[in-house]
Amino acid sequence: MRLGSEDDFATEAPPLSHALGSLRAGSAERDATMLMDAQGPDMTQVLRWRGVASLPQRPGILGDLRYVFTAVRGMAATRRRLADIRGRLETQREARARLVLALARAAVADAAVTAEVVVETRARVAEIEAARDRHALDGAAARAVLADLIEAQETAELAAAAEIAQIEEEVAEVQATLVPFEVAEEDLRRHARAVQATVKRQDRRIRGLEKKLAQSNPEQAGALQAELAAARAEREGEVQKTPQIEAARDELAPQMDELRVRLNELDSELAAAEERAKAAAAGGDEVAEARARCEQAEEAGQRAIVEIRERLAGLGEELCLSRPENASLAPHLAAIDRCDSSIGALERNTIEGRHVLQAIDRGAVLRGSLLLAALALALAALGWLALGLL
Structure with a gap:
């Protein structure tokens, strides 16, 4: 006591x-x-x-x-x-x-x-103290469990943070590798668009020359035919560039697709790692239950203290009267x-x-x-x- x-x-x-x-x-x-x-x-x-x-x-x-x-x-x-x-x-x-x-x-x-009220209070205080000791032991055990859980939680948070950092680093590497391929692909697209524009201009030129040739006199026909042949040759040269461009794009496509697939996988892995980090930070139900047990033990101990004080105060006042x-x-x-x-x-x-x-x-x-x-x-x-x- x-x-x-x-x-x-x-x-x-x-x-x-x-x-x-x-x-x-x-x-x-x-x-x-x-x-x-x-x-x-x-x-x-x-x-x-x-x-x-x-x-x-x-x-x-x-x-x-x-x-x-x-x-x-x-x-x-x-x-x-x-x-x-x-x-x-x-x-x-x-x-x-x-x-x-x-x-x-x-x-x-x-x-x-040996007054009756003193004997009764002595027995009741002893009971309260015994209960308070049990609550203290329960609280100590709950605090030990809580400390272990918090340590495990901190370890999980560190592991999740390290995993997120590793994934983000790999994402940066894949993106850096993908950038030159995307630049090359964009250059091929611009080249293809330029070839198509040139072919369309040559087609319009050829149609104009053919129309002029149909309306020309024999003296002009030779020159127009030579110019028309040159225009058709230039058009054919531009048309021959298209398969080369497509071949180059086909050569880039598998590598780019592989890198993009890897990026999608890393995005999924990063989302999962962030969810695990949030779960680790929250602590889970076990940490909440351990904290609740600690609080319950502490509240029970405080209630015991208050009850002991109240009983002793009441006993003291009775002794002041009974003397x-x-x-x-x-x-x-x-x-x-x-x-x-x-x-x-x-x-x-x-x-x-x-x-x-x-x-x-x-x-x-x-x-x-x-x-x-x-x-x-x-x-x-x-x-x-x-x-x-x-």
């Missing part, structure tokens, strides 16, 4: 048997330290209000004028004191809560305390009594301060404010008249 220190709810601790042994061995030293650190302040330091809880007031017009400044200063001082008291009260209440927990821990750890006669608990009860006295004195100071604020004569403040305003206006009028006379 982890009951031996102020921070016992934030850290792991040994089992109940070990804790009880250590508590019994060092109870005197711990009790002395706890009581010196957490007892209430010296009562001579508690704020006191002057005499009657009200601000001094004198009758008459001058009294009303003076009361305005008295009320302003008194309200400011009272509010500062109340703020100081609120801070002291909060500190004392926190100290009392720690003392109550220390009292309950001392009672649970001391086997000589069992036990030597080991007497110093704790005395420290709580001193803290309660300090809290009571501070609460009385708070009530007195609020009474001071409520007892302010607002009518006198209003009258004094109006008189001050009238005096200010009168002085302003006199000053204006004096300036006018000058």
Whole structure:
């Protein structure tokens, strides 16, 4: 049972048997330290209000004028004191809560305390601690599994990244190899288009020459026939280039088709590798389940801590009321009594301060404010008249 220190709810601790042994061995030293650190302040330091809880007031017009400044200063001082008291009260209440927990821990750890409520709390806290230990073991196992899964996930991510980089590198190499073939193929296409255009021009020229030859006289016929023969020879030469171009394209086609097929395969491999990388980054269901088990174990441990604190707080309050006669608990009860006295004195100071604020004569403040305003206006009028006379 982890009951031996102020921070016992934030850290792991040994089992109940070990804790009880250590508590019994060092109870005197711990009790002395706890009581010196957490007892209430010296009562001579508690704020006191002057005499009657009200601000001094004198009758008459001058009294009303003076009361305005008295009320302003008194309200400011009272509010500062109340703020100081609120801070002291909060500190004392926190100290009392720690003392109550220390009292309950001392009672649970001391086997000589046999009150029914203490025995019941001791048994229940032991059960909660045992459950908390089981949750801690479950959490440790889940964290170990999660660490292995995360390591495997990181390995898979690195492997997927390396595979993607390798595929992208091969894609770049294939594309670089394909570029000269595509340039050559485009040159052959342009050449083929140029040949076709030349053949069409020659056809138009030949038709024109034939028409001229049909309409020519014998003297012109010889020259036109020679020109027509030359045009037909040029056309035939251009026509002979087409099979050569097609042969060159046929020679390029298998190599280009092979490279393009390889590019398609690499694109498919790259898409599959990216999907594997996404799956590795997501972690899968196993990582999610391991994280959920870790969170469940941690939440269960936190619930156990809260339940132990609540039970000890309840036990401490019951012991404050029942005040069992036990030597080991007497110093704790005395420290709580001193803290309660300090809290009571501070609460009385708070009530007195609020009474001071409520007892302010607002009518006198209003009258004094109006008189001050009238005096200010009168002085302003006199000053204006004096300036006018000058």
